[in-house]
Amino acid sequence: MDKTHLGTHISQQYNEELEDIRNRVLTMGGLVEQQLTDALRALSDINAELAEVVITNDYKVNAMEVAIDEESVQILARRQPAASDLRLVMASIKTITDLERIGDEAERIGRMALHFAETGGESKMLLGIQHLGEHVLGMLHNALDAFARMDTEAAVRVARSDIKADRAYESILRELITYMMEDPRSIPHVVDVMWSARALERIGDRAQNISEYVIYLVKGKNVRHTSLDKVESHARGNDEG
């Protein structure tokens, strides 16, 4: 796509508005990371109190999404950004949608942790899930870091590492099915663990989405539904990839 320079506004105020959007996306990202960290700890420690904190705090994530979305649309209306400024606004709007949904998944894990605590689930069912939890928390952190530094190579690494998350998830699922078949009384608890594993797998997908927006932001290429090798080629700036 040719870079158009329609509606370019060179003003200190405008630059500050764009910088503000970027900072607020990262602040929201930090909050969502904290929510996921707490949800995982609530699950591993079977800590009902911490689980309730996560559930209660989800409204903060939602409020940030609405506020940043409104600010972004106002910038579109008032500043008519073009080229890379427009891509920053669009990438921000999409990133906060995924962050909000990651927040929802963290809340779901919190609810599972609460239910698990209340109904006397056993921690040995949670062994595989901690590892997956740490992996996707790392993916989320790295995706936000790639957004902050506009680092497309880091973004590609996040996208690639989702394969590992998917494999870990499949393996947990097989283990949990075996567990249920061997001890049918465990089924209601194991179903909670299954939902938490699925929530983590979805968070990995969403971290991958965020990393794809970073490549769009920097390179102007929409790499959704593109093979990882092509994504990597675009990230390196080779348009023929």
Place this chain on the structure above:
Amino acid sequence: MDKTHLGTHISQQYNEELEDIRNRVLTMGGLVEQQLTDALRALSDINAELAEVVITNDYKVNAMEVAIDEESVQILARRQPAASDLRLVMASIKTITDLERIGDEAERIGRMALHFAETGGESKMLLGIQHLGEHVLGMLHNALDAFARMDTEAAVRVARSDIKADRAYESILRELITYMMEDPRSIPHVVDVMWSARALERIGDRAQNISEYVIYLVKGKNVRHTSLDKVESHARGNDEG
């Protein structure tokens, strides 16, 4: 929000571009409806062939999302829409994201149907899920209809009917857990049905999202994370609601 008239472009060409976006969103919606219809039939008839058609056709949904997204961003860059035109473009971008994800869920149901067929699942496990499937298919249809007609009252009805989908989902889940506990050999099959039920529940949420974008489009109010009574009040144009 005050309606601003910055960058208003009165031209036949521009109006056609906006109309084209709207039509393409609805065409994509029709394709996603068809995918969901086929996925549900593949599951109820335990039809592996139809399941494979659904899985294969998901790339069409993805391609439409990418194309409409690019066209929308080009309109933002070239036309600098304001007020209701800007809201149409933003609502379209958000709607196609949800439609693409509904397509993914339909593909997942297709995969479950295929697995179910290959491993000899029994149709009696699928009784509750058909009803839920029809309900969320109706929600999707009505949400797209509300988008086509910019009908906020219809959009509110879609949002309200998600409560019914959530209840049906909870009830199916309880039934499936009982089923597994009574017959542990059924567990691997029932897990497939559980994932399909979850996919349908998520489709209901996404149809609700689309109905919320209709209210945003018509009334300029972001009603995400708002209680249904307030949503209804905004839909009726009472800003104090």
